[in-house]
Amino acid sequence: MDIRFQPALLQEVIDSFIEKTEREGDPTYYKEFHELADPIYEKYTLEDREPEFKKLYQYLFGTWGFSDIINSAFDEYPILKERVGIVLIKGVLKEAEEGVDILRKWGAVEQDLAKQFEQKGLKGVGIKLIPRRFYDPALSRYCRHELMHIADMLDPEFGYDPDTKVGQNPGEETLILQRYRVLWSLYVDSRLERAGKEMMLTKQDRFKEFRSWYRKIPPPQLKSVFEGLWQTETFNHSELVEMATDTLRVMDRAIDVEGGEVPETQNKVMLMPGFPCPLCRFPTYSWVEDLDTKVEGYVLDFIRENHPGWDVQYGACDRCVEVYKLRADGVM
Template sequence: MEIHYDPQLVEETVFQELARRERLEDLDLVRRFRSESDAIYDSHGVGQREREFDRLHQTFFRLLGLDFSVRAILTEFAGIEDKIATVLIGKAFTERDEVAELSLDCRNVGVKIRPRRFLDRPVLLRQMRHELMHVSDMLAEEFAYTYEGSLQVSSPMEESIVRDRYGLIWDIHVDGRLARQGKDTVLGRDGRAREFGAVYAKIPAPQREAIFANLWQAESLTHHDILGMAHDVREVLARAGDALDDTAHEKILLSGSPCPLCRFPTYTWTEDLREQLPKDTLKLIQEDYPGWEPEEAACERCLEAYAVHAQQ
């Protein structure tokens, strides 16, 4: 397995690390870099300089120990070392860009990291470990990862909700296992529980905590399990186990729950229908769905259709 670093990432990281050492008056490598850099100016023409500088930056990237973290973390993932031909480390511009990806043929891994991460080794180690755990899942047969180019959803908003939830649940699964292995990761139990609570705020606390505990402790969720939960909140609620009994019949209007009329996952609920809905529309719905009460709510599409129908 080969590890390649993007030259721009290498250059920026080397300069930032040299500047840091200069501030600490740790000058050995700073002086050596300057003299080797001057030598390139003196002995190469403009055309050749760029290649020589790239080589100089690569050399100092190693001398400064900046290649340590990636190599160290890769040794924790035997599955990746065996299956992957190349790991390409690229430059991320924002925190959101800092992700790992697997090529479609599953032979190459790309990881993007911001240059300044390299200056803080414990942080970089945690970040790399978390990202490579995602990659390791993607490569594991049991996880059964498939690339989902397009999801079965009806709007870009639903798509982004499903993708965000998928990411959230997968992150919980990644960090839960790492924590049990006694390894440092990007966010611990409390931090992930807060993220989960923010997204599933409408689930009452006792059930939400039971669901979170179930996900955090899970040893082997699959791609299919996680995607199912991301699409359908009933699959999330099913993980509450015994805690669900108390409020099993309580109506929880979560985005992604099925509309009681058309059964499609619903992302925008119209509430207070008892007050909001014209009487003739209400009557039409109850003719079609005799057991339905306005407190159960309905999706926008159904309400529009019945509103149109009522005017005819």
């Protein structure tokens, strides 16, 4: 497996690390750099310095242990070293741009080299990191977590499909994809905990993240649902998509735990923000729930007449409830 670092990233990591350590009172790295860099200025012309500095940054990046962090992360996943032909690591400016993914387009990899990988059935992996991440103690945890995602992607039993279509509108799609990300990360960290390895986030932090995306689940039930998810040993891509799409499928995973409550999900409908109203079919964030207690019976009957098969359990948006009340009263 070939690991390649973007030259600009190497320089940025070394320069920022030197600045950081010198600012903190440790001039060791500053002195070592200049002991090697100053002769380049003396011996080479301006045109010839660039390749020499490139070699210097590569040397220091390895000598100071930055490349070992990535190598060690892959050592934890022998299956990746068998199935991945090349790893391209480049720098980004913002944390939001960071990530690890399978290369669907080879991009910077030479075409001849790309063909060699494809002929052998090998994949390419792209890693995007901000430079200061390399001297952040959390980098090992981050790589361990993200590489398990990659291992899942390459596992036929997981059945990862990046082209899966979700949602009936952009708002619903965003919600489902965010929930999918939360569920998959929960699945990754739960396996790392069982393996006795340091996780990216603690179990408690994963619970808080899960809770923020499933606010419709009552707190006692939420605890039982989360614990059921955490203790599940295997999920696949389709199951995660299904749970991200349908809250009831998540609630089906609940188990008995102290202080928790196993929900009754049979024949229950969850009214999720951003999902389409069953009457007007438009996405809504303003559901009217408990219609049988909040809306007059004759209005509900009028809605049923106009929408055969609909019932109060399916809910309706506040706009539709208002409109159908006016129609039932003969105003519209």
